[in-house]
Amino acid sequence: MKRVMPAGSERRLRAVFISDVHLGAKHCHARELADFLDGLRCERLYLVGDIVDLWWIARRRTRWDGACARVVEALHALHQRGTALIYIPGNHDRPLRRLCGLLMPGMRVHRRVVHVTADGRRLLVTHGDDYDNVTQFGGLQERLGDWIYYRILTCNRWLNLARRRLGLRYWSLSAFVKRQSGAAERYIERFVQAGLDDAARRRLDGIVCGHIHRAALIQRDGVVYANDGDWVESLTVLTEDADGALRLLGHRGEVLSELPPRTRPTVAVPQVLAAA
Numbered sequence: 001m002k003r004v005m006p007a008g009s010e011r012r013l014r015a016v017f018i019s020d021v022h023l024g025a026k027h028c029h030a031r032e033l034a035d036f037l038d039g040l041r042c043e044r045l046y047l048v049g050d051i052v053d054l055w056w057i058a059r060r061r062t063r064w065d066g067a068c069a070r071v072v073e074a075l076h077a078l079h080q081r082g083t084a085l086i087y088i089p090g091n092h093d094r095p096l097r098r099l100c101g102l103l104m105p106g107m108r109v110h111r112r113v114v115h116v117t118a119d120g121r122r123l124l125v126t127h128g129d130d131y132d133n134v135t136q137f138g139g140l141q142e143r144l145g146d147w148i149y150y151r152i153l154t155c156n157r158w159l160n161l162a163r164r165r166l167g168l169r170y171w172s173l174s175a176f177v178k179r180q181s182g183a184a185e186r187y188i189e190r191f192v193q194a195g196l197d198d199a200a201r202r203r204l205d206g207i208v209c210g211h212i213h214r215a216a217l218i219q220r221d222g223v224v225y226a227n228d229g230d231w232v233e234s235l236t237v238l239t240e241d242a243d244g245a246l247r248l249l250g251h252r253g254e255v256l257s258e259l260p261p262r263t264r265p266t267v268a269v270p271q272v273l274a275a276a
Contacts, residue, residue: 012041013041013042013239014042014117014242015043015045015046016046017237017238018033018046019048020049020050020213021047021050021051021052021071022052022230022231023051024068025053025232029235030070031067033071033231040074042078043083044086045085045086046125047107048127049089049092049129050091050210050211079107085107085108086109088110088111088112088113088127089109089111090128112125113125115208118243118244119261119262121205122206124198124199124207126207128195128212129211131191131195187212188212195209196225199225200223206224207225208227210230211227212227213230215227215248216248216257217238224246234250236249236250237249237251244262245258245261246258
């Protein structure tokens with residue numbers, strides 16, 4: 001049985017990372033995200049790209065309902081309670097990159113930043129689409145995969161509607177199917193390695209990203225790879241505790257993976273070191 005963390009109102013996190021919400025798109029789980037944000041207490045919230053799906057909206061297939069509005073209201077409430085909001089646009093909200101470096105009402109917008117944990121680890125925070133030229137399938141295979149993916153997401157929605165009525169927990173059919181595909185697993189491994197290589201090239205301690213809709217929290221050769229997942233399939237977030245411990249959580253607070261803080265003593269450092 002998975003361990004569940006106390007509700008957000010009972011503990012204050014140092015930082016939280018969320019990405020790939022895809023507000024306005026058909027398969028966004030905005031209601032679950034709004035519920036999570038309502039109970040969240042944190043010093044810093046990183047919105048790591050694809051929060052609003054401008055691709056979907058541009059095609060006039062917008063599904064902006066009350067749940068999407070609740071997410072925006074919850075973000076505003078967090079800001080009012082003193083949470084710093086940092087927005088790092090992804091490929092689906094790419095036009096917002098023109099605002100990088102600016103301070104907007106309630107949030108700062110950056111192309112990428114370096115987050116410094118309480119135990120001194122320096123983590124590159126970026127959406128991850130920069131690694132597409134290394135990892136992409138390409139051509140017909142990529143377009144076919146995209147078509148199949150959205151059909152699976154539709155089945156996923158109906159399946160979980162039935163599970164909810166039966167009192168069962170959320171389960172991702174799409175994540176299960178991808179894990180059965182050797183091509184998908186090879187693609188994800190290339191993406192992970194590209195992120196780790198980028199962090200190592202910048203002489204950083206790790207990377208926090210999204211983009212591929214596969215949540216993960218691992219350490220390889222001393223470098224941290226943290227993917228906060230998404231709110232289309234996995235419904236996950238990455239959190240940092242006051243001591244620098246990192247945890248990957250499900251939307252109900254269940255602990256999916258964790259990395260303890262470094263034990264060596266460190267000097268006090270600012271949370272955001274600089275734009276990378």
